Amino acid sequence: MKLEIKNLVKKFESVTAVNNISFTLEKNSTLGLLGPNGCGKTTSIGMMLGLITPTSGKIYINDIVLEPKNRIELLTMINFASPYIELPKKLTVKQNLEVYARLYGVKKIYERLSELVEDLNLQKFLNKKTGELSSGQKNRVSLAKSLINKPKLLFLDEPTASLDPDVGDFVREYIETYKKNNELTILLASHNMKEVERLCDKVVMMKQGEIVDSGTCGELIKKHGRTNLEDTFLKIARSKNELG
Amino acid sequence: MNWGKVFALSLRHIYLIKGSFPRILDLIYWPTIQIFLWGFISKFFTLSSSYFENTVGIILSAAILYDFLFRSSISYNMMFLEEIWSRNFTNLFIAPIKLSEIITALTFTAIFRTLIGLVPAALIAIPLFGVSIFKIGAPLIFLLITLYIFGVTLGLLVTAGLVRFGPSFENIAWASLFFLAPLGCIYYPIEILPEWLQVIAKLLPLVHIFEEMRNILIHDIINYSQILKAIFISFLYFLIGILIFYLSYNGAKNRGTLINMGE
Numbered sequence: 076m077k078l079e080i081k082n083l084v085k086k087f088e089s090v091t092a093v094n095n096i097s098f099t100l101e102k103n104s105t106l107g108l109l110g111p112n113g114c115g116k117t118t119s120i121g122m123m124l125g126l127i128t129p130t131s132g133k134i135y136i137n138d139i140v141l142e143p144k145n146r147i148e149l150l151t152m153i154n155f156a157s158p159y160i161e162l163p164k165k166l167t168v169k170q171n172l173e174v175y176a177r178l179y180g181v182k183k184i185y186e187r188l189s190e191l192v193e194d195l196n197l198q199k200f201l202n203k204k205t206g207e208l209s210s211g212q213k214n215r216v217s218l219a220k221s222l223i224n225k226p227k228l229l230f231l232d233e234p235t236a237s238l239d240p241d242v243g244d245f246v247r248e249y250i251e252t253y254k255k256n257n258e259l260t261i262l263l264a265s266h267n268m269k270e271v272e273r274l275c276d277k278v279v280m281m282k283q284g285e286i287v288d289s290g291t292c293g294e295l296i297k298k299h300g301r302t303n304l305e306d307t308f309l310k311i312a313r314s315k316n317e318l319g
Numbered sequence: 320m321n322w323g324k325v326f327a328l329s330l331r332h333i334y335l336i337k338g339s340f341p342r343i344l345d346l347i348y349w350p351t352i353q354i355f356l357w358g359f360i361s362k363f364f365t366l367s368s369s370y371f372e373n374t375v376g377i378i379l380s381a382a383i384l385y386d387f388l389f390r391s392s393i394s395y396n397m398m399f400l401e402e403i404w405s406r407n408f409t410n411l412f413i414a415p416i417k418l419s420e421i422i423t424a425l426t427f428t429a430i431f432r433t434l435i436g437l438v439p440a441a442l443i444a445i446p447l448f449g450v451s452i453f454k455i456g457a458p459l460i461f462l463l464i465t466l467y468i469f470g471v472t473l474g475l476l477v478t479a480g481l482v483r484f485g486p487s488f489e490n491i492a493w494a495s496l497f498f499l500a501p502l503g504c505i506y507y508p509i510e511i512l513p514e515w516l517q518v519i520a521k522l523l524p525l526v527h528i529f530e531e532m533r534n535i536l537i538h539d540i541i542n543y544s545q546i547l548k549a550i551f552i553s554f555l556y557f558l559i560g561i562l563i564f565y566l567s568y569n570g571a572k573n574r575g576t577l578i579n580m581g582e
Contacts, residue, residue, distance in 0.1 A: 087575060121578040124413045128572045150415035161406040163331065170334045177327030178414040204338075220410070 076227035083132035110281030156221035157232035164206025179224035211242035328424035350440035395474025475560035
């Protein structure tokens with residue numbers, strides 16, 4: 076699924092949260108959306124999910140403009156995972172996944188559940204209440220929910236935040252493997268630069284609501300004269316207002 | 320309307336109720352307490368006054384019907400608040416489910432929650448105080464439907480407020496029904512109110528419902544035009560409630576509050 080953002084703007088009264096951003100995410104590729112806190116990443120993702128109405132600009136999904144009238148139809152092929160949103164804590168993992176499978180209109184619900192349970196090692200806590208799980212377990216369940224409908228476009232907001240290195244690596248490896256075996260385009264917002272280098276084909280750097288740079292990780296590192304993406308990120312984030 | 324999705328959302332709340340005995344107990348507890356409280360108070364009135372032979376029956380029936388309204392509204396709000404409290408709000412609103420399907424699911428599931436609480440309370444009143452709400456007869460169905468539509472409408476309006484103003488609107492959810500209760504003429508006839516308040520009260524379906532309940536229980540008269548009026552008013556408010564909910568939703572999308580709605 077191809078995602079194209081054209082001149083997207085979001086103003087909240089006098090504050091411009093997203094200022095005229097444009098980029099293209101090619102089918103089956105992974106794009107990293109980077110930037111310091113408050114730079115407009117979440118607002119941008121919100122607009123791409125149809126949760127926030129843009130002030131101006133267009134979002135194209137497979138060359139179709141995202142509008143209120145086609146949002147539901149497009150959402151059947153999209154999903155989202157973030158550690159900042161959760162599944163109902165009092166429901167078991169199985170109940171939550173079943174509910175979401177039904178909401179996404181999954182045809183063979185229990186077959187799909189079995190696949191995800193096996194792939195993400197959810198067996199041991201499948202009948203446990205979601206609120207009783209550890210961060211790592213919750214994260215895997217959230218990932219399972221985000222893949223329940225076999226999305227063609229997946230938004231991941233800091234998918235490994237607050238995970239220990241072992242679970243973080245498991246999640247990254249799973250995403251890599253899943254992507255190899257399935258048709259999937261990913262937009263990844265992350266503050267983990269190693270993760271971005273590992274997973275992303277291209278990176279878009281945001282600052283104060285604007286795109287300040289973009290390219291492959293290698294291109295950006297070279298352009299800013301650094302040795303890794305983390306230093307490159309720091310250089311861009313700490314640079315004084317060079318926008319406009 | 321995709322009924323599979325409506326069922327899915329209802330299932331989420333049924334699982335929640337089914338999985339927690341204290342939650343079921345809580346649903347039953349408050350209506351039952353109401354019955355005990357009003358039952359004993361009205362029994363005391365009967366002993367001290369000869370105004371109505373059937374004081375206990377009238378007051379208890381009013382209490383049961385009012386609780387039905389209260390529970391349907393609160394059930395609706397609670398289900399929406401559950402999504403906010405559990406930080407599931409964003410997951411729900413990025414799922415391919417229409418607003419109309421969310422409203423339908425909450426409306427149908429609210430009746431389930433309401434009946435869990437009310438049926439035991441209504442049954443307890445029969446042996447304990449010799450009062451059966453079922454004495455109202457067939458009109459009871461219409462009165463309950465009208466109360467339910469109005470209860471859900473109030474729930475919708477509070478929910479619209481939650482979407483518009485966020486969780487800080489929660490307190491209004493609890494206060495909304497107490498605000499309307501004095502105007503609803505639940506336990507007393509409309510003539511008790513000053514004339515100017517009577518005009519406002521008649522704009523609410525509650526007055527017509529509870530006046531009709533008293534008509535049936537005291538005079539044994541069924542006034543279907545009053546019942547129809549109550550249904551019409553309730554339905555009108557329901558449509559207004561839906562409209563306000565849609566406006567709030569679109570307003571929330573403009574303000575960007577849907578993406579990080581949580582406690």
